[in-house]
Amino acid sequence: MDNASMKDNASTHGPLAGLKVVEMGQLIAGPFACKTLGDFGADIIKIEPPSTESSLGGDPLRRWRMLKDGTSVWWQVQSRNKRSLALNLKDPEAQEVVRALAREADVLIENFRPGTLEEWGLGPDRLMEINPSLIILRISGYGQTGPYRDRPGFGVVAEAMGGLRHLTAEPGRVPVRVGVSIGDTLASLHGVIGILIALQHRSKTVSEKLPRGEGQVIDVALYEAVFNCMESLLPEYSAFGAVRGPAGSALPGIAPTNAYRCKDDAYALIAGNGDSIFRRLMKLIGRDDLGNDPALADNAGRVARVAELDKAIGDWSIQHSVEEVLTALDDAKVPAGKIYSIADIAADPHYQARGMLENVDMDDGSVLAVPGIVPKLLGTPGSLRTKAPTLGQHSADILGELGYSPESIRAMAAKGVIGGIASGDRS
Numbered sequence: 001m002d003n004a005s006m007k008d009n010a011s012t013h014g015p016l017a018g019l020k021v022v023e024m025g026q027l028i029a030g031p032f033a034c035k036t037l038g039d040f041g042a043d044i045i046k047i048e049p050p051s052t053e054s055s056l057g058g059d060p061l062r063r064w065r066m067l068k069d070g071t072s073v074w075w076q077v078q079s080r081n082k083r084s085l086a087l088n089l090k091d092p093e094a095q096e097v098v099r100a101l102a103r104e105a106d107v108l109i110e111n112f113r114p115g116t117l118e119e120w121g122l123g124p125d126r127l128m129e130i131n132p133s134l135i136i137l138r139i140s141g142y143g144q145t146g147p148y149r150d151r152p153g154f155g156v157v158a159e160a161m162g163g164l165r166h167l168t169a170e171p172g173r174v175p176v177r178v179g180v181s182i183g184d185t186l187a188s189l190h191g192v193i194g195i196l197i198a199l200q201h202r203s204k205t206v207s208e209k210l211p212r213g214e215g216q217v218i219d220v221a222l223y224e225a226v227f228n229c230m231e232s233l234l235p236e237y238s239a240f241g242a243v244r245g246p247a248g249s250a251l252p253g254i255a256p257t258n259a260y261r262c263k264d265d266a267y268a269l270i271a272g273n274g275d276s277i278f279r280r281l282m283k284l285i286g287r288d289d290l291g292n293d294p295a296l297a298d299n300a301g302r303v304a305r306v307a308e309l310d311k312a313i314g315d316w317s318i319q320h321s322v323e324e325v326l327t328a329l330d331d332a333k334v335p336a337g338k339i340y341s342i343a344d345i346a347a348d349p350h351y352q353a354r355g356m357l358e359n360v361d362m363d364d365g366s367v368l369a370v371p372g373i374v375p376k377l378l379g380t381p382g383s384l385r386t387k388a389p390t391l392g393q394h395s396a397d398i399l400g401e402l403g404y405s406p407e408s409i410r411a412m413a414a415k416g417v418i419g420g421i422a423s424g425d426r427s
Helices: 005-012 028-037 092-104 122-131 154-162 183-203 221-228 232-239 275-284 299-304 306-317 322-331 342-347 349-353 393-399 407-416
Strands: 018-025 043-048 082-087 108-110 135-140 216-221 258-262 267-271 337-338 357-361 367-371
Touching: 018 028, 018 092, 028 043, 028 082, 028 135, 028 183, 043 183, 082 092, 082 393, 092 122, 092 221, 122 135, 135 183, 154 183, 183 216, 183 221, 216 221, 221 349, 258 306, 267 306, 267 322, 275 306, 275 322, 299 306, 299 407, 322 337
Parallel strands: 018 043, 018 108, 043 082, 108 135, 135 216
Antiparallel strands: 258 267, 267 337, 357 367
16 A cells, blocks of 8 residues: 555544554564554554663564664554554653553553553553543463463463464474464454453443443453464363374364375375365375275264375375466365465465555655455455554654643653654654
8 A cells, every 4th residue: 555545544434443542562462452453443552662872762573573774674564553652651751641641542452561560550450540441451471360470471482381382393393383473463363352342341331420331451361362272172181181292284183184295396285174075185186986985984084094095195296286286176176275485475366356465655765565454344444544653753743632732742852751752763
């Protein structure tokens, strides 16, 4: 999306237009939740530390991974549709600004270590005393209670504790990590679900005493978000004492579904585990003997002979290129696909047709491709309205909306309480 389109969309009211959200997190978990809300019209006020003589300030994500003109290109994904307020949260004046924001906000999102907000006098008890309708999402490694609450928790640790890392390996080899911060993202999405549920509850509790309804605290732990996606692991252990182990590219207990090498050394992912799909797959590869075998008519029978089935499919796939394999499987109506690199994604016409490849015009005149918006609401779609902000870009505007005078804003900037006010905070 170019800048003109962003400007046009700035006046478009998304389904969350009018929802005011204060973001007090950094890096991934809290900011990803805010990005999701912002994509659908919420006003996101992102609080970041101002720059100082010893620190560049801002969310550390601004300088993570590959930089363009000194700023991470990831920043344009994670912080679009947000306004930046550079604020030194350790300063009492800055803490008073947060209270003023909380008084008017609908949602506050934070992903600090438990107890950090309380140390600043900004815990839920204080903020909800100011605004009992406030919804507070707290994302942390282990949650706000329990014996591990004070441990530092990152997504990769949560993925291990939640059971995911135990499964992500070839049998007998070192467990590998998923190549993205999936633990943080899962926690973020659970947090967004919690916010939407809490907003629904709030709308049902409107009264003369609470004209905006009843707020609440949402406690999301990274490891619990991962564990919530572990499907049947716990009941299988409870009922049978079974501990599912790593299975490489296969999915234990479901057959046949695996990655199969092709003639050009690429892999085709083939999911032939439905009963009728299995018969079509066996016909395609010339193995009607297996497709018509009564012992293989259901999943239980196929699981018992999964090695035999994988060999039969692999013997067929290795004779063809991956494109030949996928074309044949598509014609036979067997679910299959290749393993996409980001280069494949960027060139794929389906991604383009679905609006999943957006363009942003950068300040230097270049164009940056960024992911489109998910989920797709046909009646009230989200939009990419503004680029990611520079550090403290909106500090004066936001403080002015809270009633601070230009003189008081300049005074706070001079003391280092806020940044972005003629201070060079342009990272």
